[in-house]
Amino acid sequence: MSSNSKRLAEGGRIDRGRPLEFSFDGSKLTGFQGDTLASALLANGVSLVGRSFKYHRPRGIFSAGAEEPNALVTLGTGGRREPNLPATMLELADGMGAESQNRWPSLAFDVQSLNSLFAPFLSAGFYYKTFMGPTRRAWMFYEHFIRKAAGLGKAAIEPDPDRYEVRHAFADVAIVGGGPAGLSAARAAANAGARVALIEQDFEFGGQILSERPGSEAAAWLQAVEAELEGFGDVSLMARTTAVGLYDGNVLGLVERRDDAQAVGQARQAFTILRAGAIVFAGGAIERPLVFSNNDRPGVMLASAVRTYVNRFAVLPGRKAVVATTNDGAWRTAFDLAAAGAQVTLADLRATLAPALQAEASRLGIAVHAGTHIADLRGGRAVMAARLAGAGGETEVDCDLVCVSGGWSPTVHLTSQLGVKPVYREDIDGFVPGPFAAGQFGAGSVVGGFTTAEAIETGHRAGIGAASYCGKTKPVPAALELQSAKLPAAAFRNIPAARGKAFVDIQMDVTAGDIALAHREGYESVEHLKRYTTLGMGTDQGKTSNFPALSAMAALRGATIPETGTTTFRPPYTPVAIGALAGRAIGRHFKPIRRTPMHDWHIANGADMLEVGLWMRPYFYRGAGRDVNEAYVAEMRFVREAAGLMDISTLGKIDVQGPDAATLLDRVYANGFAKLPVGRARYGVMLRDDGIVFDDGTTTRLGEQRFFMTTSTAKAADVTSRLEFLLDTAWRDLRVAVSSVTDEWAAMSVAGPRSRQVLAAAFPALDLSNEALPHMGVIEGEFDGRALRIIRLSYSGERAYEVYVGASAGEAAWGRLVEVGEPFGLRPYGVEALGALRVEKGHVAGPEIDGRTTLDDLGLGRMVGKRSGFVGDVLRRRPALGEPNRQRLVGLKCLEAGKRLSGGAILFKQGQTRQGHGRGRITSVTYSPTLGAYVGLALLAGDVAMGEEVVAVHRMKNEAVRAHVVSPVFLDPEGERLHG
Amino acid sequence: MLRIDCPCCGPRDHDEFRYGGDASVTRPAHDDSDFEAWYRYVFVRKNPAGAHREHWQHVLGCRQWLIVERDTRNHAIASVALARKPPTKQPPTNKSPARKPSR
Numbered sequence A: 001m002s003s004n005s006k007r008l009a010e011g012g013r014i015d016r017g018r019p020l021e022f023s024f025d026g027s028k029l030t031g032f033q034g035d036t037l038a039s040a041l042l043a044n045g046v047s048l049v050g051r052s053f054k055y056h057r058p059r060g061i062f063s064a065g066a067e068e069p070n071a072l073v074t075l076g077t078g079g080r081r082e083p084n085l086p087a088t089m090l091e092l093a094d095g096m097g098a099e100s101q102n103r104w105p106s107l108a109f110d111v112q113s114l115n116s117l118f119a120p121f122l123s124a125g126f127y128y129k130t131f132m133g134p135t136r137r138a139w140m141f142y143e144h145f146i147r148k149a150a151g152l153g154k155a156a157i158e159p160d161p162d163r164y165e166v167r168h169a170f171a172d173v174a175i176v177g178g179g180p181a182g183l184s185a186a187r188a189a190a191n192a193g194a195r196v197a198l199i200e201q202d203f204e205f206g207g208q209i210l211s212e213r214p215g216s217e218a219a220a221w222l223q224a225v226e227a228e229l230e231g232f233g234d235v236s237l238m239a240r241t242t243a244v245g246l247y248d249g250n251v252l253g254l255v256e257r258r259d260d261a262q263a264v265g266q267a268r269q270a271f272t273i274l275r276a277g278a279i280v281f282a283g284g285a286i287e288r289p290l291v292f293s294n295n296d297r298p299g300v301m302l303a304s305a306v307r308t309y310v311n312r313f314a315v316l317p318g319r320k321a322v323v324a325t326t327n328d329g330a331w332r333t334a335f336d337l338a339a340a341g342a343q344v345t346l347a348d349l350r351a352t353l354a355p356a357l358q359a360e361a362s363r364l365g366i367a368v369h370a371g372t373h374i375a376d377l378r379g380g381r382a383v384m385a386a387r388l389a390g391a392g393g394e395t396e397v398d399c400d401l402v403c404v405s406g407g408w409s410p411t412v413h414l415t416s417q418l419g420v421k422p423v424y425r426e427d428i429d430g431f432v433p434g435p436f437a438a439g440q441f442g443a444g445s446v447v448g449g450f451t452t453a454e455a456i457e458t459g460h461r462a463g464i465g466a467a468s469y470c471g472k473t474k475p476v477p478a479a480l481e482l483q484s485a486k487l488p489a490a491a492f493r494n495i496p497a498a499r500g501k502a503f504v505d506i507q508m509d510v511t512a513g514d515i516a517l518a519h520r521e522g523y524e525s526v527e528h529l530k531r532y533t534t535l536g537m538g539t540d541q542g543k544t545s546n547f548p549a550l551s552a553m554a555a556l557r558g559a560t561i562p563e564t565g566t567t568t569f570r571p572p573y574t575p576v577a578i579g580a581l582a583g584r585a586i587g588r589h590f591k592p593i594r595r596t597p598m599h600d601w602h603i604a605n606g607a608d609m610l611e612v613g614l615w616m617r618p619y620f621y622r623g624a625g626r627d628v629n630e631a632y633v634a635e636m637r638f639v640r641e642a643a644g645l646m647d648i649s650t651l652g653k654i655d656v657q658g659p660d661a662a663t664l665l666d667r668v669y670a671n672g673f674a675k676l677p678v679g680r681a682r683y684g685v686m687l688r689d690d691g692i693v694f695d696d697g698t699t700t701r702l703g704e705q706r707f708f709m710t711t712s713t714a715k716a717a718d719v720t721s722r723l724e725f726l727l728d729t730a731w732r733d734l735r736v737a738v739s740s741v742t743d744e745w746a747a748m749s750v751a752g753p754r755s756r757q758v759l760a761a762a763f764p765a766l767d768l769s770n771e772a773l774p775h776m777g778v779i780e781g782e783f784d785g786r787a788l789r790i791i792r793l794s795y796s797g798e799r800a801y802e803v804y805v806g807a808s809a810g811e812a813a814w815g816r817l818v819e820v821g822e823p824f825g826l827r828p829y830g831v832e833a834l835g836a837l838r839v840e841k842g843h844v845a846g847p848e849i850d851g852r853t854t855l856d857d858l859g860l861g862r863m864v865g866k867r868s869g870f871v872g873d874v875l876r877r878r879p880a881l882g883e884p885n886r887q888r889l890v891g892l893k894c895l896e897a898g899k900r901l902s903g904g905a906i907l908f909k910q911g912q913t914r915q916g917h918g919r920g921r922i923t924s925v926t927y928s929p930t931l932g933a934y935v936g937l938a939l940l941a942g943d944v945a946m947g948e949e950v951v952a953v954h955r956m957k958n959e960a961v962r963a964h965v966v967s968p969v970f971l972d973p974e975g976e977r978l979h980g
Numbered sequence B: 001m002l003r004i005d006c007p008c009c010g011p012r013d014h015d016e017f018r019y020g021g022d023a024s025v026t027r028p029a030h031d032d033s034d035f036e037a038w039y040r041y042v043f044v045r046k047n048p049a050g051a052h053r054e055h056w057q058h059v060l061g062c063r064q065w066l067i068v069e070r071d072t073r074n075h076a077i078a079s080v081a082l083a084r085k086p087p088t089k090q091p092p093t094n095k096s097p098a099r100k101p102s103r
């Protein structure tokens, strides 16, 4: 293949002064600025570009747009490798390296095209019939080979080194499609005063006008409108951008590609969420192929695409062309091919043809066959001859190019995505969008206006309508007309059913025979047909195959097209890289990170950090042990024997103020708060409306009308929102304000027998005696000019204090405690030790408050007593929640030396078959240095009594361990250590 | 993507809001011990195809709870009001709030 052997000597919209080097499967080739990869390949005489999905049949470039089923390539290497890109959509760039797909060992010689010989086995439903049911085991064996044989390009495994962006944009009028309709709409809307976004997937605006002969009136029209639009300040012309999704509220999802991003230092792709006041859909139409035997051979192309290659890219894909059509549109391709020097034969399915077209054909020396269609093609890796069948019998015509046109399908994909079914229109034999929602308009081919004149006129009206919908009503000059574009409307018909391997879905290798087979086997619904045959399930989503398949099924069923219906359209319209949707929210930026005021200290002092929701918390400190298991046991000892310091800033903190504050708390907590004295704290449990436990925490009464509530770390946001809900919607009469102060306070727990001495040394101005600060008491003071609250509370079971200080003084207060605490043996401890300490004490936490347990399940029922009138009180009395055999909280003590209990293990009674859900499960475990054994908390059925033995089975760890059922309070049941 | 026109903050994306359930059900008084009333409030829903009154909270904004009337078929929002200041035509809280029939 000599370089650019098929390039015409002149013409086209390419820049011949800017040649670009690129490669295809390693061959060095040259194209020009303004080429697509597809046009450059065609110019270089590359006709074979891929192998088909199932049969590995040779395939060539079929279209010139997003509908391309065949010419899928892989670009880039390593982490930049991107498969399944339509060559027709890739703007040629210098140094571009493309590879063909699904061929082995090479594109020209593919041993797997032997698959064709086995084709009968690969027909519709092959996978289901062969490998499901009794022969399912065979699938296990064959899957590997089938997956290797059938497929598309390979995805990259390495991390993608490129940058992607997600951004938000706004417009009064968004226009999808930059062809004559979209341009005309943009001009009208902009003149009316609207802020306009014009979205075009191509790198040039103009749509079908780009396929008109250079120097034509249409080309001049395009230039004039583009110039006018560029003069407006708030018209954004978004080329290389595809509207892939339509969402509620006139929101569009747009993907912009930059294939030269690396060179210009920009994001490779950007995903834009565009919020528009109104939308004009002007995405045009997609030409339908014809279904006949061997219609997939390289050299068969859509007629409009051939016209694009000839006029826009100055490429003559073949010198001996057959044009097969059912409508007037494709005649223009025949005329332009003949004018460019090709020898053209035209076969029109219609018996009666327009005299004007015939006269022009005759003038250009085109042989016209009326009432004729293609019956079969000859040729393997390139088409060699077409067998034409008509009233006068069959003739064979030598050719190297076959242009097909079965009419046009409006692109109803986007407008149908919100569930608005497209509507069949008999006069155009196609589907148009269903009724538009408020603020949505259609123009041009999308709504069946196939001529350029209609596109300009409907675009103009839609542009004015959309602008006016947004309140922009400045007077608009008349539409710029384009006289030459008024072609007679096309007539459409279905081609007779073909024999032999005639493809309906070229990408998925679905033939007319497959559809007939599906029909014979009872798959009549189009949704079933799609899944049974895999029709329309490729990366092109059946853009060219949808309508031919529908007509075939309609014909088989003897039904009309509207009776047959369409499949469901879902986003995205074209494939989207996951990277574009993620933008910069990857790795560390995947979600926000919350750090406590003492975060830096933890890092500097060897903490191993743990993600808890969005928070980073110290898991354990490496100074205490080599790994977490060694460290947490050591940290527990510091707390039990001297003093420990824990960062508890992540607790939810809510300030509750107002004359009715006590009433609010009395209603939302299951246990009473109305009588809590000022200066005292109380542990409280909240229920949901349905009577299940919601959250627990402590609330301190700072004044007659002021409380300080804490919640669990996990439920902080939910509790705040719940309080606000009740006050805003149900108890509007209560005079209370709640506000989250979680981030305002740093919080730390000082726990252990020497905790009081540490605090006294750290805050010498405060009286921390047992009289001044008894258990469940609070004192307030100042540290470093910031507010200080010390509440005497214990989670670990030891004498303990919670120290709250203004967040900006948190690190200083922590540092002070560490410094003065050292002589007393104070050491920091992490989340793992905290959890272990509370398990020893039998305190419940998240694993037990799991959204299924009640107060009685958790042994907290006695806190409530005979109270009523609190949230969840009525529905907690549901009979099912009081069943005697419900699982309730118990303790477990491991009975086997050298073995451990595991969280999540299923509990079985001794002798019970170890299957199913057992009698309960372990929720939390720890090694107890005090008891010298593994202990755990569990939820266990009521009929397994205290003192009984159970077996804890963890199948994934292959463990079965015997344990005693005991009280959940393993340590100090009388609570004497609180005062130690 | 819904946009909710918050009476305090103006039109905002729905991802700034927290959904709070059906606003057409009436919460029994806090000390109402009628089991049936609580059962209906917590579990019984109409699930209409059409206009639906529902609670949304502007959590990433003013934190007000709102009553939004949304068409469940197409997400069109007919009205947005503060839950705290119901329209004056609303009946007192011990009766079911007025509900428009499904369109």
Ligand SMILES: [Zn+2]
Residues within 6 Å of the ligand: B006, B007, B008, B009, B010, B058, B061, B062, B063, B064
């Ligand atoms: Zn707001």
